[in-house]
Amino acid sequence: MPKLIDFPLIFTNIPRLLKALPVTLEITFFAMIFGLILGLLLAVIKINKIPVLSQVSAVFVSFIRGTPLLVQLYISYYAVPILLKYINYYNHTNFNVNAVPALLFVLIAFSLNEAAYNSENIRAALLSVDRGEIEAAQSLGMTKWQVLKRVTIPNATVVALPTLGNAFIGLMKNTSLAFVASVVDMTAQGQILAGSNYRYFEVYLSLAIIYWIMTIITEQILKLLEKRLTIFQKATQVVAPASTRRFWFSQRLEAPVHDQHSTSHEAVQSPNRI
């Protein structure tokens, strides 16, 4: 009887599976970046209650959140070819539907899914930004875009980072669904591998280990990023002791007339520090 579990095989599988890692990473990063951009756009539309667009985005977000990712992948897989056929028919063009890489369907589905979820996270983060800071930036004469870039987004990023980080980890694992659109990512590679040696258990354990390690690495990177972004919060409060404040104050105002204890007379001689 063959061994129930071939432990060495679990580890020898890993390099073979890692050959498909670039595809997994490509889907993850592209979908996250596009999802962030579109998510920000949707959030801004919703916050500013832009007529028509606001309603369209609400329906879009509701649809994406209300349907399984797998179904969205299938819709993308079948909808894009139909769309191309439609374009060909009405515009007399000759796009080859079969030449469209399968990866495109996956990227579209994942990106839209990510955008819908991210838009809610981003919206909540944008709304949490201190109104006072925004007003300070406006009063300095910043344009709307400058306020967004210099104040709103940096502040919102700190708030949104943990949830966006979780979304990124979730997305990375969800890429395993890409095989339904004939994209050979790590999971699909595993299936191919298991199909050739029938060691399904070992292959899926190898895959689980890879995803687990990738998640741990991502968590560590996110921790570092969070630490860096929140450095201003970690700074310990150091307020000048009262005695120092009095000394400073005595230098500037009280010393000339009232303060008998002040040893500094600089303030009398050079009051115009401003």
Added chain:
Amino acid sequence: MINIQHLTKQFNHQTVFEDLNLQIDTGEVVGIIGPSGAGKSTLLRCLNLLETPDAGSIQINDQKFVAPKISDRDKIKFRQETSMVFQQFNLFRQKTVLGNVTEGLITVQKRSKAEAETIARAQIEAVGLTDRIDYYPQQLSGGQKQRVGIARSLAMQPNILLLDEPTSALDTELVDEVLTTIQQVVETQKNLTVIIISHELSFIRDVATRIVVFDVGGIVEQGTPTEIFTTPKKERTKQFLQRYQRQALTS
């Protein structure tokens, strides 16, 4: 020069002030006093267009705004004439003291980082915070935060400085350091027009060249500090000053 004519502002159909007229010359230090909720801060925010008036006009030097419509570009030009110091400091919490002061210089005035830092360091020194230049706002006391706010505003080299109750969020013992800083600004920058809202009436009396008394609906009366504090004409002003004196004695 500021020329406010027939200015009206409402919130949810409730009038804050109506048909308000006020002219302020360059270099004047105008103290606005009055009970809370009278619309003093709203007037200041209208001057910076953080609030958009419903009717009337505001002219600041060559810039004129006729309510209620203004393009974003004109709004920004208008804001560059003024600079505001806020009650709650409103510092950029992710930036150090230096970062707070250079932000406007780099982003709005498009100065080089080196030039912005030179200007900022001078302003920070002027408010006595050189030793806190790399601190974040949360590491500062309330008084220090407000002095950073003043440095940030002055670094922009505005024609008009708007101070919206700069000491009201501070503990009593921290009020003096901010008032000293403001007093020095007023004494040294003669061409700077300053409008200050404060409940520190003794300070206002010392520092202002003109006092405007505000109450719900608009201006009650205005005059020199001596006129307002010793011989107020309007009954409402007398009531306000008496109540303030009673509160001051009680406290």
